[in-house]
Amino acid sequence: MTGRTIRVDTLARVEGEGSLYIKMAGDRVADVKLKIYEPPRFFEAFLRGRHFSEAPDITARICGICPIAYQMSAVHAMERALGIRIEPAVRQLRRLFYCGEWIESHALHIYMLHAPDFLGYEDVIAMAADHRDLVEKALRLKKIGNRIMCVLGGREIHPISVAVGGFYKVPTKFQLQELSDDLEWALQTSLDTVQWTAGLDFPKFEQDYEFVALRHPEEYPLNEGRLVSNRGLDIDAAEYEDHFLEQHVKHSNALHSVVRGRGSYLVGPLARFNLNFDRLPAVAQEAAEKARLKPPVKNPFRSIVVRAVELVFACAEALRVIREYEPPAAPKVEVPNRAGVGQAITEAPRGILYHRYALDDHGLILTAKIVPPTSQNQRRIEDDLREYAAQLVAWPQDEATWKCEQAIRNYDPCISCATHFLKLTIER
Amino acid sequence: MSSKRKSGGTGKPRIAVFKFASCDGCQLSLLDAEDELLAVVGAVDIAYFPEASRKMLKGPYDIALVEGSITTHTDAQRIQQVRRECKTLITIGACATAGGIQALRNWKDVDEFIRVVYATPQFISTLKLSTPIAEHVPVDFELRGCPINKLQLVELITATLAGRKPNIPTYSVCIECKRKGNLCIAVTRDSACLGPVTQAGCGALCPSFDRGCYGCFGPMESANTAALVNHLQYIGQTSDQNVRAFRAFNAWSWQFRKASEECERK
Numbered sequence: 167m168t169g170r171t172i173r174v175d176t177l178a179r180v181e182g183e184g185s186l187y188i189k190m191a192g193d194r195v196a197d198v199k200l201k202i203y204e205p206p207r208f209f210e211a212f213l214r215g216r217h218f219s220e221a222p223d224i225t226a227r228i229c230g231i232c233p234i235a236y237q238m239s240a241v242h243a244m245e246r247a248l249g250i251r252i253e254p255a256v257r258q259l260r261r262l263f264y265c266g267e268w269i270e271s272h273a274l275h276i277y278m279l280h281a282p283d284f285l286g287y288e289d290v291i292a293m294a295a296d297h298r299d300l301v302e303k304a305l306r307l308k309k310i311g312n313r314i315m316c317v318l319g320g321r322e323i324h325p326i327s328v329a330v331g332g333f334y335k336v337p338t339k340f341q342l343q344e345l346s347d348d349l350e351w352a353l354q355t356s357l358d359t360v361q362w363t364a365g366l367d368f369p370k371f372e373q374d375y376e377f378v379a380l381r382h383p384e385e386y387p388l389n390e391g392r393l394v395s396n397r398g399l400d401i402d403a404a405e406y407e408d409h410f411l412e413q414h415v416k417h418s419n420a421l422h423s424v425v426r427g428r429g430s431y432l433v434g435p436l437a438r439f440n441l442n443f444d445r446l447p448a449v450a451q452e453a454a455e456k457a458r459l460k461p462p463v464k465n466p467f468r469s470i471v472v473r474a475v476e477l478v479f480a481c482a483e484a485l486r487v488i489r490e491y492e493p494p495a496a497p498k499v500e501v502p503n504r505a506g507v508g509q510a511i512t513e514a515p516r517g518i519l520y521h522r523y524a525l526d527d528h529g530l531i532l533t534a535k536i537v538p539p540t541s542q543n544q545r546r547i548e549d550d551l552r553e554y555a556a557q558l559v560a561w562p563q564d565e566a567t568w569k570c571e572q573a574i575r576n577y578d579p580c581i582s583c584a585t586h587f588l589k590l591t592i593e594r
Numbered sequence: 595m596s597s598k599r600k601s602g603g604t605g606k607p608r609i610a611v612f613k614f615a616s617c618d619g620c621q622l623s624l625l626d627a628e629d630e631l632l633a634v635v636g637a638v639d640i641a642y643f644p645e646a647s648r649k650m651l652k653g654p655y656d657i658a659l660v661e662g663s664i665t666t667h668t669d670a671q672r673i674q675q676v677r678r679e680c681k682t683l684i685t686i687g688a689c690a691t692a693g694g695i696q697a698l699r700n701w702k703d704v705d706e707f708i709r710v711v712y713a714t715p716q717f718i719s720t721l722k723l724s725t726p727i728a729e730h731v732p733v734d735f736e737l738r739g740c741p742i743n744k745l746q747l748v749e750l751i752t753a754t755l756a757g758r759k760p761n762i763p764t765y766s767v768c769i770e771c772k773r774k775g776n777l778c779i780a781v782t783r784d785s786a787c788l789g790p791v792t793q794a795g796c797g798a799l800c801p802s803f804d805r806g807c808y809g810c811f812g813p814m815e816s817a818n819t820a821a822l823v824n825h826l827q828y829i830g831q832t833s834d835q836n837v838r839a840f841r842a843f844n845a846w847s848w849q850f851r852k853a854s855e856e857c858e859r860k
Contacts (some may be wrong), residue, residue: 178648182611206720207614207664211707212698212811216838223808227695227843230619230741274625276648289647293637298632305628312626322798323619324810327803336804370735414712422710497804571648580618 170569172555177574178289184579186280186570188551193559198551200574207497213534218244218525219501222328223476225521225536231274234267235548236316236515237328238389239430239521241538244330246403247508247525250501256332258388258487259318262342263328264512265386265459265484266314269352270322271515272435272473272480273311274275275578276359280470283572284366300344300362303355307477308578310352314484317341332342342488343419349485358478363471364457369569371469372464375429375546377437380513386445386479387438389512390394394441395460397428401511406520412537430545434577435472447486450478465512466550466576503529514539516578540579607656607755610642612676613726614669615660615696620687621645621661623744630748632847637755653679657754663689663724664697670721677731678689682754685727686747692812694848695740697724700846707816711792720806726801726846740810743795757841763794766814767807770798779806782831790819814851823857833860 174189183204189197201281216224221240226233238260245252268312278290287293312322319325327333335338378387380387381394394400401409425431440461443451454460454475463472483534509522517539524532555571558566597799611621625631625646641651656823658680658843664670677683685691692702699707746762753760763769767789771778779801780787787806789798793814800807813819819840826836840854 176650178644178646178650183644203668205669206708206712207615207665207686207694208699208704208707208713209695211710212695212702214710217835220838220842224842227617227619227740230617230622233617233619250732277827278625288649289640289643291640291647294632301632305631307627318801321796323622323740326800326805326808334752336802392791395722436758550787566646593638 168561169280172563172570174567177571186551186574188555188570190555190559193556195552195555198548198555200548200551201295203232203542210534210536212244212532213523216531218248218503218523218529218531219330221523221531221534223326224325224329226324228536228538229580232267232271232514232516232519234263234319234326234328234521235512237325238264238512239510239519241328241330242389242510242512242523243422243508243521245508245521246510247506248330248501248504248529249506250499251552252332252499253493253496254260256336257522258574259333259336259494261388262487263318264483265480265487266311266318266322267479268480268515269311269484270308271302271311271316271578272477273307274517275475276363276470276477277301277307279578280572280575281363283568283575284470298307299384305526307352307355307359310348310367310544312481313348314345318344329498331501332494332496334494334497335496337489340492342397342491346485346488349488353449353485356481359474360453360457360471361381364459366470367555369554370465371467371557373437373466373550373553375464376431376473376520377462378425378431378433378436378542379441380518382440382445386444386447386483387440387513393511393518395431396441399425403404403511403520405512406509406537407522407535410537410542412541421537421541422545423537424545431542432466432471432546433539433542436466436469436477437464437517438513439472439475442480446475446479447482449482450475453478463475466573469576469578503527513590516540516580517542538580539574540577543555543577544578547574547579550576597821606637606639606653608641608654609638609657609659610653610655610680611640611645611659612642612661613645614660614690615729616659616662616674616689616694617688618645619741620690620739621659623686623742623747624659627748628742634751635853638751638857649744655680657682657684657716657751658776660685660686660690660727663693663726665696665719665721665724666719668719672729673727676813681729682734684728684735684750684754685733685738686737687742688729688738688810688843689722689724690727691736691738691847692844692850693724693726693841696846697846698841699724701841724846729822737762738793738794738811743797746795758790764815765794766790766817767792767794767796767798767801767811770794770796771801774798776801780825786829786831786835787841788822791819791853792821808839809850810843812844812847815851819849819853823853833857
């Protein structure tokens with residue numbers, strides 16, 4: 167058993183390209199490397215010289231899975247740089263838009279990327295042969311999330327309606343009301359999803375995480391709030407770079423992010439749920455309680471249940487926005503060119519996404535900084551694997567490898583994002 | 595945790611999905627075809643699609659769908675291997691077809707780019723240019739869009755399997771706009787709209803949302819970019835704005851490249 171390695175050259179069911187390498191020395195884990203070989207694309211470099219109005223469309227292209235997250239962080243950072251206040255109705259529409267992306271992304275990850283691990287299938291296609299009803303349900307949920315994005319943004323991937331100051335065009339009340347019946351079905355199906363995922367088998371594995379998420383005075387966080395953690399962090403987006411540090415490691419084209427003085431931290435559904443349980447609507451809180459899910463949840467494998475609770479939230483929130491919607495007086499406010507610096511953090515489905523821009527007098531970008539959720543979770547994934555692989559010493563190679571892959575998928579990593587991230591190798 | 599079901603050896607056409615430098619959005623389009631997905635995977639054998647499956651079967655493949663552009667030495671070699679392993683190679687999206695947004699490096703100093711993004715530049719290996727797949731290997735069909743239209747993808751796969759020509763129009767976005775009954779925003783509102791030189795396929799989304807087309811489907815056949823530049827100047831767009839308009843998601847397509855370089859000289 168000495169000197170065994172676990173290697174996965176191409177990690178599957180994650181977004182983007184990466185690999186895993188774990189080296190075991192007896193029953194001890196000697197080394198863990200989550201390698202990101204996804205080629206760098208240099209967004210922060212070529213954003214320089216572009217106009218602020220182009221940032222939502224360009225940064226969306228960092229990730230085809232969560233383009234709205236990029237658009238939301240971009241517009242909020244720009245609006246701060248430019249001193250713009252948006253209309254309350256626009257703010258509500260942005261919440262609805264983000265709910266669409268959360269529904270699509272969480273349904274995709276729960277049923278199509280993560281569930282096959284729990285049920286022992288290599289993919290959702292094989293799973294569909296035995297569980298067609300589950301897969302059909304997943305597809306319909308996904309489609310409803312996508313429909314919200316299409317109504318507000320023209321298409322689900324790289325939508326075209328998001329502008330600094332608002333939207334290029336806003337939907338009518340009737341266009342939104344048409345989504346209600348589907349969303350009522352989606353809400354019920356999300357409640358069923360919480361129950362179903364709660365009944366899966368979870369490895370016994372808990373870690374003492376620093377959870378980092380946005381926190382808003384009244385709402386479950388999407389676009390606004392202070393950045394908080396269970397270890398006393400409570401900051402404004404403008405203070406982010408004072409508290410977090412990006413490190414460049416040799417084995418990865420993605421930068422590793424750490425909390426200064428403390429190390430790795432966790433962002434995403436577990437962090438949001440644990441820090442914001444009291445901000446969930448009653449229907450989501452009750453679903454979590456019925457599934458015996460209480461904060462703090464420290465088992466990352468149970469993130470699939472937390473994602474389902476967030477599905478409930480997203481459907482309920484979308485229905486609320488639609489019920490209360492009155493179109494804004496104008497789709498967007500006028501945004502004159504001016505110099506400034508602005509930062510924003512929003513909650514992508516996978517966790518917080520930080521943008522910072524500096525603009526010149528002509529509204530052109532001088533510098534850009536983007537810290538995606540997966541590069542923030544990357545160090546934490548390696549830490550999880552270091553602890554978890556030690557439990558797998560007696561396991562056959564194939565099964566140990568699969569379990570490690572599942573542990574990575576707990577984070578719904580988005581490698582395309584992190585590279586601006588994955589390959590699995592376990593060496594024993 | 596052993597696999598309950600393995601496919602392979604089914605005699606169905608084998609499809610592989612390969613990724614190069616990209617955002618994953620175009621391959622996600624296949625999973626986003628919610629109404630067609632189960633029918634498609636019933637008709638073919640998904641032999642290699644890492645974003646969706648940990649089952650990764652070796653070639654040869656009947657169809658390879660290739661997403662992303664070539665930006666590293668390793669990828670330049672890998673695309674040769676992909677070409678050898680497949681009968682039909684289809685590029686999906688603006689990265690694979692025109693180099694993508696990351697081709698903006700092609701006008702800049704990539705070493706300076708590396709220093710801007712990464713603290714330890716010597717860890718990064720990349721090519722000076724981001725290039726489309728067709729600059730490296732013969733391509734059987736290039737599907738446009740940033741992202742592609744999922745219905746065009748389903749049509750293309752269906753046509754390829756049936757051995758017929760895919761029904762994918764090469765006319766401009768203007769035709770789609772007229773069909774939708776949109777008022778022309780380029781003429782009536784002086785919007786900087788690339789619709790007249792951009793290939794259809796999106797359903798004229800931007801003009802339908804009260805903004806000018808930004809060319810994400812790339813140049814149409816015989817795009818008259820010079821005439822459009824005249825119009826853009828006429829409505830008061832500066833040369834810098836026009837350079838940026840052509841230099842976006844399909845910047846390295848030869849038509850948009852020529853147009854942006856001409857604007858730059860003005």
